[in-house]
Amino acid sequence: SQQGEEDPQALSIQEGENATMNCSYKTSINNLQWYRQNSGRGLVHLILIRSNEREKHSGRLRVTLDTSKKSSSLLITASRAADTASYFCATGETSGSRLTFGEGTQLTVNP
Amino acid sequence: NAGVTQTPKFQVLKTGQSMTLQCAQDMNHEYMSWYRQDPGMGLRLIHYSVGAGITDQGEVPNGYNVSRSTTEDFPLRLLSAAPSQTSVYFCASSRQGARGTEAFFGQGTRLTVV
Numbered sequence: 001s002q003q004g005e006e007d008p009q010a011l012s013i014q015e016g017e018n019a020t021m022n023c024s025y026k027t028s029i030n031n032l033q034w035y036r037q038n039s040g041r042g043l044v045h046l047i048l049i050r051s052n053e054r055e056k057h058s059g060r061l062r063v064t065l066d067t068s069k070k071s072s073s074l075l076i077t078a079s080r081a082a083d084t085a086s087y088f089c090a091t092g093e094t095s096g097s098r099l100t101f102g103e104g105t106q107l108t109v110n111p
Numbered sequence: 112n113a114g115v116t117q118t119p120k121f122q123v124l125k126t127g128q129s130m131t132l133q134c135a136q137d138m139n140h141e142y143m144s145w146y147r148q149d150p151g152m153g154l155r156l157i158h159y160s161v162g163a164g165i166t167d168q169g170e171v172p173n174g175y176n177v178s179r180s181t182t183e184d185f186p187l188r189l190l191s192a193a194p195s196q197t198s199v200y201f202c203a204s205s206r207q208g209a210r211g212t213e214a215f216f217g218q219g220t221r222l223t224v225v
Contacts, residue, residue: 030210031211042115042217043214043216045214048211092211098169101146101154
């Protein structure tokens with residue numbers, strides 16, 4: 001069964017707007033990662049946040065982690081048409097290597 | 112560096128046929144894994160390996176075999192293909208890290224079993 005559940009399943013916004021995607025998980029984790037997948041391509045790593053961290057930034061990306069609520073959010077600011085893709089959260093076990101993926105959020109940014 | 116290379120990119124099999132999906136990485140990563148991606152279900156872990164000679168089952172291992180004779184290669188074998196194995200298969204590699212490390216993915220193999 002999937003560890004993570006993502007919300008919403010699909011999100012459509014206009015260029016320049018912010019996009020927020022949420023991920024909830026069920027068990028204790030070592031780290032949580034976000035990946036992007038363009039249509040027909042492999043997954044590309046975006047950002048990793050460890051269980052003892054609460055917030056992390058990378059360029060236009062902001063990730064938060066609330067271990068008490070077992071949830072994370074990914075915020076993409078000032079979105080661009082090129083951000084159109086599927087976004088997946090993945091949780092890492094205590095061992096740090098095995099990842100369990102959520103079902104993803106399909107983001108469409110309209111120009 | 113090529114990163115993670117998967118071959119073939121596309122494959123059509125008949126039910127009952129066997130085949131091997133190839134995966135190679137040139138980053139000297141200890142950890143390698145195979146996932147399948149089906150519509151609306153995200154990625155599900157099939158098998159993984161923490162180093163040469165060591166493999167273990169993931170969430171959906173039935174119908175698949177793996178081996179890891181070298182650090183670089185991690186082939187996935189379909190023993191007797193079934194229509195339920197129609198999917199997109201991704202191989203990934205990462206460094207071992209106690210606090211987690213990013214995974215690098217191949218471009219995928221789109222498999223259709225008829």
